[in-house]
Amino acid sequence: MKSVRVFAPASVGNIGPGFDVLGMALAGMGDTVAAVRRPEPGVSITEITGDRGRLSYKAEENTAGISAQAVLDHLVCREGVSLTLHKGVPGTGLGSSAASAVAAAYAVNLLFGEKLSKADLVPLAAVAESQVSRGFFLDNIGPSMMGGVTWNNPFTKEVVSLGRIEKAIIVVAIPDFPLLTKESRRVLPGMIPMEHFISNMAYASMIAWAVAKKDAARFGRSIQDRVAEAARAPLIKGFEDVKKGALSAGALGCSISGAGASIFAVTDDPKRAEKIGRAMEKAFQGHQVVSEIRITRMDRLGARMIK
Numbered sequence: 482m483k484s485v486r487v488f489a490p491a492s493v494g495n496i497g498p499g500f501d502v503l504g505m506a507l508a509g510m511g512d513t514v515a516a517v518r519r520p521e522p523g524v525s526i527t528e529i530t531g532d533r534g535r536l537s538y539k540a541e542e543n544t545a546g547i548s549a550q551a552v553l554d555h556l557v558c559r560e561g562v563s564l565t566l567h568k569g570v571p572g573t574g575l576g577s578s579a580a581s582a583v584a585a586a587y588a589v590n591l592l593f594g595e596k597l598s599k600a601d602l603v604p605l606a607a608v609a610e611s612q613v614s615r616g617f618f619l620d621n622i623g624p625s626m627m628g629g630v631t632w633n634n635p636f637t638k639e640v641v642s643l644g645r646i647e648k649a650i651i652v653v654a655i656p657d658f659p660l661l662t663k664e665s666r667r668v669l670p671g672m673i674p675m676e677h678f679i680s681n682m683a684y685a686s687m688i689a690w691a692v693a694k695k696d697a698a699r700f701g702r703s704i705q706d707r708v709a710e711a712a713r714a715p716l717i718k719g720f721e722d723v724k725k726g727a728l729s730a731g732a733l734g735c736s737i738s739g740a741g742a743s744i745f746a747v748t749d750d751p752k753r754a755e756k757i758g759r760a761m762e763k764a765f766q767g768h769q770v771v772s773e774i775r776i777t778r779m780d781r782l783g784a785r786m787i788k
C-alpha cells in the first residue's frame with residue numbers, strides 16, 4: 482500500500498467519574514489523515530485544513546507527526562511518510578489532539594503491512610498526547626482508536642473496549658473559548674477526600690456495567706464526578722448554569738467533557754435531546770458565551786480507513 486486515508490473520531494475523556502480511565506468515542510466528528518509512503522525516513526506534514534491556521538506543520542510539534550514517527554520507530558522503518566491532516570473536532574475537551582494522533586498511527590501501520598493491532602497502537606499514539614497535555618492518559622486515544630467506550634489503566638497501558646450503547650444520546654455544548662488540557666490538569670487536587678474517591682469509584686464502575694448491559698439510563702445517571710469537575714468548573718465560564726440547564730431539561734447526567742471547555746449531557750430520549758441542547762446553549766448565552774450544540778451518539782468503529 483502506497484497511500485491511505487484514515488478517520489479517527491472525537492471522544493469524551495473521563496465520562497464524568499472515570500478520570501483518566503474511561504472514555505467514549507463520538508459519532509460524526511473527528512480528524513482525517515491521508516498518509517503517503519516516501520523513500521526518505523521521517524515524517525513531513527504537507528497540508529493542514531480545518532484548524533484555522535492554528536496548528537504547527539513541524540512534525541515534532543503536531544500530534545499527528547509525533548504519533549506517525551512513534552509508529553515508524555517501533556516498526557524500525559527505513560522509509561518515511563508524508564501526511565495531510567484535516568481537523569474535524571470542534572473546540573477543546575473532545576480529544577482533538579488524540580484524534581490526530583490516532584488517525585496518523587493507524588494510517589502508518591496500514592502503510593507498512595498492518596503488523597500492529599489497535600491495542601498495540603494505543604501506547605504509541607499516546608506518546609503524542611502526553612507531549613502536548615503534560616500527562617500520560619489513554620482515555621481519548623483508547624476510544625478514538627477502538628470506538629465505543631473504553632477502559633484503560635494508564636500505569637500498565639492496557640486498554641479494553643467495553644462496547645457501545647446504541648440508545649445513549651450525547652448532547653455536547655462547545656463554547657467559543659478554548660481550554661488547554663495542560664492548564665486544566667494544573668488545577669487538579671493532589672489529595673482527595675476518601676468519600677469523593679468512593680463516590681467516583683462507585684459511579685465509574687457502574688458506567689462499565691451500564692455499557693456492558695447497554696443500559697442508557699444507568700449510564701447517564703452515573704455521570705457524577707466529585708473529583709475533577711469541582712476543581713475545573715471555575716475555568717469554564719457558565720459551567721454550573723449549563724449543567725443546571727441540562728439537568729432541568731431532563732438530561733440523565735452532565736459533566737465536563739475531558740478537560741473542558743466542552744460540556745456533555747446524556748439522554749435516552751431523542752425528543753429531549755433538542756431541549757437539553759437549547760437549555761445548554763441558553764445558559765451559556767446568559768454568560769455572554771456563544772456555543773455550538775452537537776447532538777450525537779457513541780461512535781462504533783473508532784479509527785478506520787476511508788475512501
Ligand SMILES: Nc1ncnc2c1ncn2[C@@H]1O[C@H](COP(=O)(O)OP(=O)(O)O)[C@@H](O)[C@H]1O
Nearest residue numbers: 543544545573574575576577578581613661662
Ligand atoms: N494535530 C493536533 N490537533 C490538535 N491539537 C494539537 C495537534 N498537534 C498539536 N496540538 C496541540 O495540542 C494542544 C491541544 O490542546 P488540548 O487542550 O489537549 O486539546 P484537546 O483537549 O482538544 O485535545 C494544543 O496546544 C495544540 O496546539
Ligand SMILES: N[C@@H](CCOP(=O)(O)O)C(=O)O
Nearest residue numbers: 494501574575576662739740
Ligand atoms: N483525562 C484527561 C482527558 C483530557 O481530554 P481532552 O479532550 O480535554 O484532551 C483529563 O481529564 O485531563
